[in-house]
Amino acid sequence: MRVTISAKLKLRHSPEQKAMLDAVSLAYRDALNFASKEAFKLDKTSSAPKIHKAVYETLRERFGLGAQLACTVERQVAATYKTQWTKLGQNLSARERGFTKRRYKGLDSAPKFVSRTLEYQHGRDYSWKKDGRVSVSTLDGRLVLEFDGYAKHLAYIAQGCETGAAKLYYQKSKKQYFLIVALNLDLPDPQPTDHKNVVGVDVGQRYHFVATDKDGQSLFEKGAAVRQRKDQFARTRKSLQRKGTRSTTRRLVAVGSRERRFVADRNHVLSKALLTRFPGSIFGLEDLTNIRERTEGRGDPKASKKAKRAKRRRSQWSFAELQTSLAYKAPLHGSLAVRVDANYTSQACYRCGHASKGNRPGAGLEFVCEVCGHRGHADRVASVNIGLRTLLVRQDWMSTGALSMRPDVSDVEVKAARLSRYAELRWNPDTNPRL
Template identity: 35%
Template sequence: MKIVVQVKLLPSPEQATALKATLHACNTAANRASTVAFETGPQSRNDLQKLVYAHLKADYGLGAQPAVRTVKKVVDAYTTLRANIRAGNLGPEGSKRRAKAEGKPISFRIDAAQPFDDRILSWQMDTGTVSIWTVCGRLRGIEFAGGANQLKTLREYRKGQTDLAHRDGKWFLVAVCEVPEGELYDPVDWIGVDRGVVNLATTSDGDNHQGRRLSRYRRWHARKRQELQAKRTRSANRRAKRRAKREARHAAHINHRIAKKIVAVAQRTGRGIALEELDGIRDRVRPSRDQRATFSTWPFHQLAEHIHYKALRLGVPVIEVDAAYTSQMCPRCRHTARDNRPERDTFRCRRCGLAGPADLVAGVNVRNRARSAWVLVNGPVSQRR
């Protein structure tokens, strides 16, 4: 299983200047290679490399390996673009967005991240430093810092390329690590997880991870962005983009914490994790006008991704079940009706009288559906029939 680990790079002012010049040179060269790729249409790295390799070395001061990595970055970008077009992510043929993407070369920001391999970037884990190629010569002894778990993962599992990134005046190294997957065990039971907006995640055990603080944080950022957008200046737009990135990082941090807690409980108790299958939920649900922005930007999928990869690493089984009517069905008598949920936070069965928090009831229903699905898939052939 591949994961990425990000650590902070701590260069001196002179080293930072050399790193910045390197990013500028590599991305300027990438834009040149992108223009050639757009005009000639080569489909492979070798084809594009034959056309631009000598020019990248002679005109932009790149070494042999940095030129190769720059060409690969350009080819990967066009591969991603073609995949998005085939998947329909840029709209149908003839749409304005798709025509704009297909009608010009892919461009790279002057400070966009640049990939390095082990020939041009080496790690010294014992001393906590790296050695990296730059257009100003090889820089040695640049310190980096990270959490204990991050450094342990880097030391044991780092494999592949490392990206040099410059963001908000800070330098980062983003390394690819090949982490072994844990051996999946046969769960003794399941933890049902209901995801929502008010409560980010509610488990069938009654653990409730509320989202009210995150909602207030997002609303505060939304007001600040509106104030900046009203100014209609370039600096205000830059500040608004920085705020949006900060908000996204904060939401990802919250989802990481929730996923870590849920997976830890499942591993400790020998249970699996059951999630609602929410693919296409934005097409199925019609929120009110004042809820549309919140609903369309809420990171449902991100939380599921975090749970999936953390569980896979520890060998915890994860299953997705049908999400239909989980908050309207009684887990005791299975009576399903919209009237069973008179309020957002309250469930009260009209047939048997079972009452409780609506999100907890939904989590229990998710758990029960996982039990049935697991028995159906893993039971004898005669039982499946």
């Protein structure tokens, strides 16, 4: 099993070396914007060969980029346009289904690149030296630098770990360059017998997550404190936006960066808490693709402040980052993360199987089954249902020898068959002698 992780290396550069890195990073950014405008003129093409024919010679002569960096610029611009076309298609589909009235404007003008970040290819633009240094390309040839980083990441590099592409990243606040390197680790292939515990993880806003294992042990993580902190960031942004001066604009950028770092750190802590609390487990995560389009509905310009605040909180809900962080770290801790269908997880009773909106009176946190009368915390009920579906994935894995759960399959009949199997699942703690 191959796992790719990112190592952030702090480059030790002198003022003269920093000037060389400044030159190549700024030239790369200017080249991206030039190629983006040319691609826009070519009917907003996402074809790398077409962009190559139009801009390659100019990238080499005007911007002084090497052959590999010029090709990387073309591929990056092509990928950006491909992403924009994909988002446009998703927007058109959402508008047809009535999920939104907003028109996607990403292709109204050529995408603009602002960040001073460039991509290096291993063996071509950067390479490792035997004395523990790294060699990177600049406009004036190679630059050999020392670096610092996380001890485990440095150990992987020293052991000759396979490395992929790297990004040269400039942190403006510290006036410091970092090299973000992809490390490819070869881990033993996971086996179902290696993961005897199954944990269902329900993510939300009032509770960041509620996790329940097969023995009924639950872990709750409240989100009130984080929500208050985000509201504080929102009030700060609103106050700065009202002033509209150049200094407040700079301050807005700093506040936005601080909020992103706060959210990323929080998701890192939460994912690590789950992996520490339930080691060696299979974690079941809900497939929440397009959840906002399905739940937010159309915007109302006359909505109350309370409704607007609720919508803002939903838009800031970073469930995807939390799930990605958990899935990213799980193999490194001897665990595994799989996705399961999210349909009716908080509305279905795991005792009798009855699923209805009426099981959630007032759409609150209390769950009361209309049929059997079972009561409980709605988020915990959802986590148990997710755990049951994950247990079914593990059983199929043991019987077939292949982990083939695909919740994003678009075939209606296939998904209906899975939901039918879910309706037959039951969970009763009375059958477990440990409880």
